[in-house]
Each structure stands twice: as structure tokens, then as C-alpha cells.
Amino acid sequence: MTASLRDCILAAADAVDAGRDELGRLDAVAGDGDHGLTMAHGARAVRRALEENREAPPADLLAKVAMAMASIGGAIGPIYATGLLKTAGAIRASESWDGAVTLDRLLACADAAVGAVTALGHAKPGDKTILDAMTPLAESLRASEAEALPVDEAISRARDAALAGAAATSGMIASIGRAARLGEQSRGTPDAGATSFAMIVRAAVDTYLAAAREQTSGTAR
Amino acid sequence: MTASLRDCILAAADAVDAGRDELGRLDAVAGDGDHGLTMAHGARAVRRALEENREAPPADLLAKVAMAMASIGGAIGPIYATGLLKTAGAIRASESWDGAVTLDRLLACADAAVGAVTALGHAKPGDKTILDAMTPLAESLRASEAEALPVDEAISRARDAALAGAAATSGMIASIGRAARLGEQSRGTPDAGATSFAMIVRAAVDTYLAAAREQTSGTAR
Amino acid sequence: MTAAQGTGAYHGFYKKLINDPFDAVDEALEGFAGAHSDLVRLSAPHVIARRVAASAPKVGLVIGGGSGHEPAFAGYVGRGMADAAACGNVFASPPPDVILNAIHEASSGRGVLMGYGNYAGDVLNFGLAAELAIAEGIEVREIRVTDDVASAAPQEIEKRRGIAGDIIVFKCAGAAAERGDSLAEVERIAVEANLATRSMGVALAGCEVPGAGRPTFELGADEISIGMGVHGEPGISRGPLEPADAIAGALVAAIVADMGPQAGREIALLVNGLGATATMDQYILYRGARRALEAAGFHVARSYVGEYITSLEMAGASVTVTTLNDELHELLDAPARTTRFVQ
Amino acid sequence: MTAAQGTGAYHGFYKKLINDPFDAVDEALEGFAGAHSDLVRLSAPHVIARRVAASAPKVGLVIGGGSGHEPAFAGYVGRGMADAAACGNVFASPPPDVILNAIHEASSGRGVLMGYGNYAGDVLNFGLAAELAIAEGIEVREIRVTDDVASAAPQEIEKRRGIAGDIIVFKCAGAAAERGDSLAEVERIAVEANLATRSMGVALAGCEVPGAGRPTFELGADEISIGMGVHGEPGISRGPLEPADAIAGALVAAIVADMGPQAGREIALLVNGLGATATMDQYILYRGARRALEAAGFHVARSYVGEYITSLEMAGASVTVTTLNDELHELLDAPARTTRFVQ
Numbered sequence A, B: 001m002t003a004s005l006r007d008c009i010l011a012a013a014d015a016v017d018a019g020r021d022e023l024g025r026l027d028a029v030a031g032d033g034d035h036g037l038t039m040a041h042g043a044r045a046v047r048r049a050l051e052e053n054r055e056a057p058p059a060d061l062l063a064k065v066a067m068a069m070a071s072i073g074g075a076i077g078p079i080y081a082t083g084l085l086k087t088a089g090a091i092r093a094s095e096s097w098d099g100a101v102t103l104d105r106l107l108a109c110a111d112a113a114v115g116a117v118t119a120l121g122h123a124k125p126g127d128k129t130i131l132d133a134m135t136p137l138a139e140s141l142r143a144s145e146a147e148a149l150p151v152d153e154a155i156s157r158a159r160d161a162a163l164a165g166a167a168a169t170s171g172m173i174a175s176i177g178r179a180a181r182l183g184e185q186s187r188g189t190p191d192a193g194a195t196s197f198a199m200i201v202r203a204a205v206d207t208y209l210a211a212a213r214e215q216t217s218g219t220a221r
Numbered sequence C, D: 001m002t003a004a005q006g007t008g009a010y011h012g013f014y015k016k017l018i019n020d021p022f023d024a025v026d027e028a029l030e031g032f033a034g035a036h037s038d039l040v041r042l043s044a045p046h047v048i049a050r051r052v053a054a055s056a057p058k059v060g061l062v063i064g065g066g067s068g069h070e071p072a073f074a075g076y077v078g079r080g081m082a083d084a085a086a087c088g089n090v091f092a093s094p095p096p097d098v099i100l101n102a103i104h105e106a107s108s109g110r111g112v113l114m115g116y117g118n119y120a121g122d123v124l125n126f127g128l129a130a131e132l133a134i135a136e137g138i139e140v141r142e143i144r145v146t147d148d149v150a151s152a153a154p155q156e157i158e159k160r161r162g163i164a165g166d167i168i169v170f171k172c173a174g175a176a177a178e179r180g181d182s183l184a185e186v187e188r189i190a191v192e193a194n195l196a197t198r199s200m201g202v203a204l205a206g207c208e209v210p211g212a213g214r215p216t217f218e219l220g221a222d223e224i225s226i227g228m229g230v231h232g233e234p235g236i237s238r239g240p241l242e243p244a245d246a247i248a249g250a251l252v253a254a255i256v257a258d259m260g261p262q263a264g265r266e267i268a269l270l271v272n273g274l275g276a277t278a279t280m281d282q283y284i285l286y287r288g289a290r291r292a293l294e295a296a297g298f299h300v301a302r303s304y305v306g307e308y309i310t311s312l313e314m315a316g317a318s319v320t321v322t323t324l325n326d327e328l329h330e331l332l333d334a335p336a337r338t339t340r341f342v343q
């Protein structure tokens, strides 16, 4: 069977907890050092939301997860929240959503999230923010769609694009948010928010792909 | 010429400044660490007293020095002050004080000082206080008087007794004052007040003896 | 699972008197509300409100920001100052729902002013909360405090962050609200107080977000950072430790240069300890700052020295100068009955 | 000549905002008197007195001790509390002449009570000052505060040192003096408040006497000392850092055991920060202490949390419990208008 959205989100929450120290350390270099603790608060809140909404359909569940992320505050809370809310909206908007994961649906979600975060935070790619991991993910999906790649392959590439995007922020100079004042000194360390986003994507995608592979081999047998 | 009382006191003040770090360190082991700074305040105040009382006869000068030491407060201020005041009193009491340093006069001064510090602080020898350097000095003078030693020799021995007494406090357990609560832990470090007293005595005596030797060699020439 | 989690002691760089780092803010707020129940109450999670609301309708003042700055912000809730404080996680703005709950506490029909330091997270969250409140029909305005001269050039004053100047701005706005001013008036006064207020700080040593396991920033054994922000954001210069008078002189010089020619003016002077710096040292820095300001021709009419807005156990202090006019002077002197500011 | 001398920066273990260590106390007092000139004045070297004396003759209250404990002791001078504070050098009792000057300020013909923590140096110097004052015809009594249960066994209570309990004792005595009580009455109340008050502290990290160049004591990276005194005097146990609730529990247990069976009593609870411990942590410790006291059957009627009497930049805190009767309760609640204690 395919991994449920719930499983993917739980895996992401675990990844955030496991990465807590690293996220705090990254944020301390150019920011105020709270990204690890703040995201760990987020993981807690998200787990509680999953617990309290066992029967919610995907779009509703994502909206609850968005509210959980909003509840952590900071700059990052509203950013994740708006991205997730617009993702939920994109799911709802896709006609006759039947639970099937298709490339165009994924791309619509990614574009919605990027658009929402941009609208809220006014950052552009290259400003060394979460957008520098989100945008490559969306662009990778767009390229895969143009090439008509299989969904699982596209998802795998999108994950790698997010990871590469997060890693590439290391070479950037922060120019927005708390970290901006560090200017040149911020170069050499990846952005905390981009890193947490890549962690989340990796955990969710790996959970999804593992379950998908299991299903395939089960079918083959 | 013999060293003036003033020169001896100045030498003692210099010795206290030079020993400031050591005194602070010793006091920190079993007390509150302020003995270096407090005694350095004392050295300052004493120098000012010397400056402002250029013509004062020895007893009056010592009384002024006592007031200067009183002005530093702490436990140690009143202790030095009362010892010095009674010393000044002993000098005044010695009939027809002509400035000559004699053994019985020195002994009277030392006994007066020991008596005053005991009366004020209620410590006994062995309690690991300044008294453990003061008492051996007085006892050494008493022994020298019994043996009718020359004054300079007696002074030299008295200095050594004070130094040995201070050093010997290292083996004692503090049982009075702030340090008392450390009990067993205080063993192994000499008492701060005994050490500052020994520093003062050594500086004053060495200054006195150096001048005396100079005079002798000058007279011999 | 890091050592920081679970029920054992928290082992980080600094020794902290906390339990589980996750619970630090909730427990501190429970303690705060319990200790000062004569003045305040925890009216909703992370919201500290006045124990007794004002007797007549008035403009509400909501203040807030991340936690870790105690006694800010909850310490300024009470008669003559704020009606409610919205408290975030450590160094993280409170979320919109917490702020909205604070707005509800503060609202008595004459509108609400939100006051907070100008940080990206606070701007986002307070902005969202205002939208929600406005949708409910509550009139909401905001003042973003921008007193830290080290954080942006004079021509970009709207980019400056808020540090200890918060206290001056909140005090003046709170007094104006208490005397019955309209929302527009209270907002005008807050804007005026903010424009009249400039700060600059010095960091001597870092602090540690509970659970981080390490300090947010580290300075060399002898290094200080002039102009560093309250969360460790970098300042205008790093250099060796200097005597207090030299540091006071540097802070005052930067503030005075930024103020432009105002010699002869009456000012309020606030020296704020960041957490670990001895109170004795704060008074020595105050003395140096006051002398430097007097040498520059200012008249120090009001003074405040102490820990008004901290950064956990960060060592260092800041100097804040507010040029006073009669109105600001009167508002600063008006009675206040909060936990930290009583007069 | 050490690096600590001269005009350069002071380079010790902790980074300090001071100039020449020799001048630290004088400069801090100048700063204090300048900042709070509405309430106090520096009436003689090292003496802080009320700006305006009480209108009618009253019993004078003189408090004091070494410096380095700011805001103690000068921060408690003002209406409803002390008339004058005698301030010594760092961690050193003030000398008799300073105390005598403070007595002169406080004396208006109805006698003077001297209040101080029970330390050898203070006992000597206040005792000498009292002799001088009595010789001048001023009636003088004294109260030596002995609240620290860690410092001596119950049967040697007169050997105990005074720590944060000072504040409670001075507040009650000051309020009694302010309402016009006789010297004998004020003394009786001070004695009663002292007997009703017990404290116990925990040290997390040391402090450094200006000019010493090193901390007075050092604890291991993970070590704490329960019962350690405010100058680093040893406590009852050293051990590893524990969660705040466990520490609060240990402090409360020691205090309650020392009090004997008094469950059901109303108490005042004071959590005092020693200097470097975050205000957030103080509130977490307060919460733990309050819960432990309530579990032991006490009713917490009054609470105080903050830096009331510090040890320079020492990290740690203490818990103080006072069992209240109606009279002490009323005196604690009486108005006070000092720099640090305002109500």
C-alpha cells in the first residue's frame, strides 16, 4: 500500500526532532539560534494535530498541520503555515481529487506554496531563505512534467533539488530577515529554514517512495 | 641613619600591593576572595595618611595608620586598626620614648597588638587567623629578650617567626570567621590575613635592618 | 534524543535552572502569573493580562514578542502601561492566535494599539493578528519600535530593530491610553516616543536558547561586540574589552551622532542590563554614559537602571536616550503599577 | 603592577563593565545616586540616605554591608524602608565611620536600628559604630539577619549568615519605623521577622571580586553547590546540575525541615537571583518552589521574584520563606518607595 499523507508527515516530524541540534546551530551562525527549538515545537504541535484529526481528508489534514505550524510563531511559523495552507487549497481546487498523486497536482501544490511564501515574506530566490529550497523543488517538478517522467522518479528528483537548493544556500549572503545584518559573515553556512524544509521533504518523500516500492514489489510477486 | 617608621610603613604598603593577587587567591580558597583588594585599599589609605601627617611623632603616626586601616572595613580593617592603635598606645605608655628601638618596648607593642586583636575577634592561636602570625612574632621577641639578644638579631628572628607562623597556618583548619565553614577544605592553604601580616612584617623589618646595616657600615668606615 | 530532552537536568553551555527546555516558557509564565497574581493573570495560553481591567473603556495596549527577554514583556502589564502581553516561544514572536487573545483582553471598545520591536517574525504575526481582529470589528493600530541605531543607517530607520527603547515607548503609550486618549492620539504619542528614542548596546558574552546545547554566539575571551542586538545579531564593531567609560563613550557617541544637533535638550537615560552583567557594573556604565551625555550638553532629567529587557543570560548592557518634550516627560512620570515598572 | 591597575580595561575571568577596580564602588554609588536622585542622595562617602527625611521624628533604620550585592543595600533606602545605607568595599563591611555617618542621617531623636547580615566583619564594624553613636547619646539597637539555614545547625542559629532574608527583615522593620513604632517595637518586629525567615541558595557559577583576576570559587562544568553563600562560602552539598524542580524541591525541603511543623501557615516566598541567572529561570525556580511549598501544606500569600541581593555576576538563586502572622503580613504590604522596592 502507498504511504499515507499521515505517515509522511510523521516521518517529517521525526526528522525535525533528529535535526534539532543542527537547525539550532545553523540559525545561531547568522540568526538567533532558535530554529531548532522552534521547529521542535512545531513537530510536537503537528503530531498533536495528526492525533486530533485521525479521519480528516488530505486537504483538511494539511490545513490542520498549517495551523499547528502557525502556532509556533517566529518568522518561520507563518511561513510554513501559509505554504501549507495554500497547498491544502491547491489540493481542494484540483477537480475530483481522488487521492492519486499526479505530477500536475504536485506542481500545482508546489507553485501555490512558493507563491504564498513569497507573498508573505517578500523574499526572492538568492536571499538565502527557505525559498531557495522550495523554488528548486517546484522547478524540478516543472521540468519532470515537461519530460513526462514517471511520478516516483519526479518526486525523487524534486527531493534532490530541494536538498541541493538548501546546500547551495551556503554560498549565499543573507539579505532578508534577522540574518540579513550579518551580510558577508553569513556565507559558508546553509540557511536554517532552507535546511529544515529540505529535511522535511527528504523524510516525507523517502517514506512515500519506500511504501511505493513495497507496493510495486508486492504487485510483482 | 636608621630607617624611619615612615619608610618601614611605605615598604609594607608596597609589599601589600605586590602581594595583592596572592592575597586575593588565598582568601578565595576559604573565604570571599576580597583580601587582596581590601588590603590594597588599605595600602592606598595608609599612603594618604603618611602624606597628610608628615610631622607626626611615631605614636601619632601609627594612630593615623590605624585609622587608615579602619577605613577599609571588612573583618580585617578593625583587626589591623585595633592592633595598630594599641601599639601606638604602648609606644605612648613607654616612659620618655626617645625613638630608640629596644627589645622591651618592641615586646610591649607586640603584646598590646596581640591582646587587642584577641579582645576584638575572640580568636585563639590555631584558629587559622592573623593571630597565628602575630603570636609567634611576640613569642619570638619574648624569647630573644630572655636571651638578651641584640635588638637587630631579635627583630630578624621575630620576622622569621611571623613568616613561619603564617606558613604554618596552611596545616590548620579554619574555625573562625567567614572561612570557618569550609572546615577541612581550608587545610592546605595558608590563611590570607596571617599572610598579609607576614608580608607587612617582612617588608618593614627588612627596610629597618637594611638601613641599620648601612648605618653600621657607615659608622665602621 | 538529545541530553536536553526527557526529565533529566538540562546540560548546555550555561547552567540553567530549567526543567524540560520545551516547557521553559510555559513554566516561567505559570511562575510569573502565580507570583504576581495581585497584578496580572494568565488569561489564555501565553497571554498575561491585567488582573483588573480599567474601570472605564480605554484604548487597549497589547505588547509582546519572543520570550527569553524577561521581565519583558509580561512585566509591563498593569495600570498605566500595557493591558496584555502576548508571549512567544524563546526568541520567537507569538503566533497570531495568542496575539488575538491578547487583543481581546485589551479591547474595551476604543481600539487597540499593538506595540512590539521591529523583527521580521513579529511583523508577520502581529500583522496577521491585526487582520483577524479587524475582521472582528476591532480597530487596531501598531507601533514597531526601532530604537537600535546599530541595526540600520539613519535613512533606513524603518529597518531598525527594537531593543530597550521598547520600555520607553510602551510607558508613554500606556500612560496616554490610561488618561483616556483616543487611539489616534495614543498612536501619535507612541510614534513620537519611538522617534525620540535611540539605543545602542554592547555584548560581552552570549546566551543559550534552552535546548540548543550551545551559546547562540561566542565572543573571544577578551572580545566585545558594540551594537550587537539582544538575540546576538551582529553589531557595528568587534574589539577588545575596554574600560566602562570608554564603552559608555562609544555608545553615547553613536547615539548622539544619530540624533543630530540636540544639545541642551532634556533627556531620559535608560541603562539596561542584558542578563548576566552585575548590577554594580550597570551603575558604573550609567555613570559613564551620563557624564558623556552631559559633556555633550544634554540634561538628564529621568534615569532608569536595571534589567528591563534581557536576553536570557547574555552579558552586556545597552544605553537608551529619549529626548523629552513636556508631554513625553509627563507621560513617563505618570503612575504605573506593573510588576517591573512601579511608580 | 597587574593588568587590573592603571587606566586600561580590566581583564579578569569575567568581562566586567568597570574602570579601575579600585574605583568600582565609588563609581557605582555615584551612578546610583545620580540615577535615583528623586529618592536618595549620597550624603557622605559610601552613605546613601533618603532624599527627603521623614516629616516627623521616627526610629531610624540603617542597613548596610559590603558592596557587590547591588541593588542591596542602597536600593532599599526610601520611605517605608531604610533611612540610610552604609556601603562597604566589595564584599567587605563598611567601616565604623561610614556607618556612623549613616546613623547620623537616620537619627531623628527616637533611636536607630542597625540591620545587617550576620558576618564577622559586619558584626565588628557595626558594633564599633554603635559604640561611637551611643557615646554621642544616640540610642542604637541592632538586628543581625541569620536566615541562611545552610550556614549552621538549628541549635547554632546565631552563627547563621544573612542572605536574601535581609530584604524581608528590613521591609518589616522599615514599615514599623515608618508607622511610628518605638525603637523597642521596631527591634522586636525585626527579631520576629528574622526568626520567621529561612533561606537556602544554590550556586551555579562563581563571581570575581574586581581586581582579583579570577573567580572567587569555581564549580565543575556540570557542578552546582546547594547551600552556598552569597560570597561563595561553601554549602551543604556539591553535586551535578539537576532540573529546576529538583533543585527547588531540595531547597524547600531543607527550609521546611528547619521550620518544623508549620503546615497550613501563610508564607511569603522570595526567589532571589544572584546575578547571572536568567529572569526566566528565576520564575521557573519560583514555580517549583511554590509547588513544593503548597504540597507541604503552606499557603503562599506574598511573592517576590528578582534580583534583590546579588553577588556580582554569580550564577544561581536562593529561596526564602517567611511564615507570616497578621502583623508581619501588614508590614510587608505597607507602602514602600525605594529604588528597588516600590509598592
Ligand SMILES: Nc1ncnc2c1ncn2[C@@H]1O[C@H](COP(=O)(O)OP(=O)(O)O)[C@@H](O)[C@H]1O
Binding pocket: A027, A031, A032, A033, A034, A035, A038, A039, A074, A075, A076, A077, A079, A117, A120, A121, A122, A123, A128, A129, A130, A131, A176, A177, A178, A191, A192, A193, A194, C091, C092, C093, C120, C121
Ligand atoms: N521573509 C522571509 N521569507 C522567507 N523565509 C524567511 C523569511 N524570513 C525568515 N525566513 C526563514 O526563516 C528562517 C528562520 O526561522 P526561525 O529561526 O525559526 O525564525 P526567527 O527568524 O523568527 O528566529 C530563516 O532561516 C529563513 O529560511
Ligand SMILES: Nc1ncnc2c1ncn2[C@@H]1O[C@H](COP(=O)(O)OP(=O)(O)O)[C@@H](O)[C@H]1O
Binding pocket: B027, B031, B032, B033, B034, B035, B038, B039, B074, B075, B076, B077, B079, B117, B120, B121, B122, B123, B128, B129, B130, B131, B176, B177, B178, B191, B192, B193, B194, D091, D092, D093, D120, D121
Ligand atoms: N575573629 C578574627 N580574629 C582574628 N582574625 C580574623 C578574624 N576574622 C577574620 N580574621 C582574619 O581576617 C582575614 C580575612 O580578611 P578579609 O578577607 O579582608 O575580611 P573578610 O573576612 O571580611 O572578607 C582572615 O584571613 C583572618 O586572618
Ligand SMILES: [Mg+2]
Binding pocket: A027, A031, A032, A033, A034, A035
Ligand atoms: Mg531564529
Ligand SMILES: [Mg+2]
Binding pocket: B027, B031, B032, B033, B034, B035, B178
Ligand atoms: Mg575576605
Ligand SMILES: [Mg+2]
Binding pocket: A032, A034, A074, A075, C066, C090, C091, C092, C093, C121
Ligand atoms: Mg527567533
Ligand SMILES: [Mg+2]
Binding pocket: B032, B034, B074, B075, D066, D090, D091, D092, D093, D121
Ligand atoms: Mg570580605
